[in-house]
Amino acid sequence: MPDTFTTRTVHIGTGDRETVTDLTGECEDFLREAAAGRDGLLNIFVPHATAGIAVLETGAGSDDDLIAALHELLPADDRWQHRHGSRGHGRDHVVPALVAPHATLPVIGGRLELGTWQSVCLVDTNRDNPERQVRLSFLG
Template identity: 80%
Template sequence: MSDAFTTRVLNVASGSRERVVDLTHDCENFLRESAAGRDGLLNVFVPHATAGIAIIETGAGSDDDLLAALRTLLPADDRWQHRHGTPGHGRDHVLPALVPPHATLPVIAGRLELGTWQSVCLVDTNRDNPDRQVRLSFLG
């Protein structure tokens, strides 16, 4: 594969509860190996129909606030037409319309350009699928 494009798949155990998983350090480690000080773009993609990628502050309650907001917007009840899995699982299939399954971020001199409090996170409300894959791709 060309030095201009490098990709890696992360296996993430998100567990059997709603979670926001901080992937920032994984992204930084990947860029240390693949970007080699170059400018470019990092694409983060989750190939699942029931998870998303968010750029959000973590550790100060914002991650819990995001999950609470999603529970308000997408309640786990029987209103959903998509009805397999745990009760209310149909809402998990609507999640990617609100929290997209991808983010593309600038990389300058091999480093991820995030704001002071920003983190790259997997958002997973699907309690039926505890194992996720996240693809990191650097183009530079």
């Protein structure tokens, strides 16, 4: 009987700017091996206090719109109680309350069930931490 739970950590370089990084390819690569054609659930989790996981359209401006909306909601200024790192870094610690650090998505026949324009993305506004880990876990 095949394993029912498989997990892997992927390392993502986000650099020194705010980013929305498409993880869909990494998720699909993982599922080819882990799901092996089975139905189940994929959980994507980022174990960082300043990043989140979002499912959204990329490449048509929505990723840039998300960063702009986060700037509007959470300005990078000195209003934040949490103060270390670059100016306004305290807001980065509030981002996971708006963009959750996880998502759980259906897998059918070993493939991620996303809508036509949906992608799985890492949202990282923390310019002080250029390396991220993302845990992919398949249950099926």
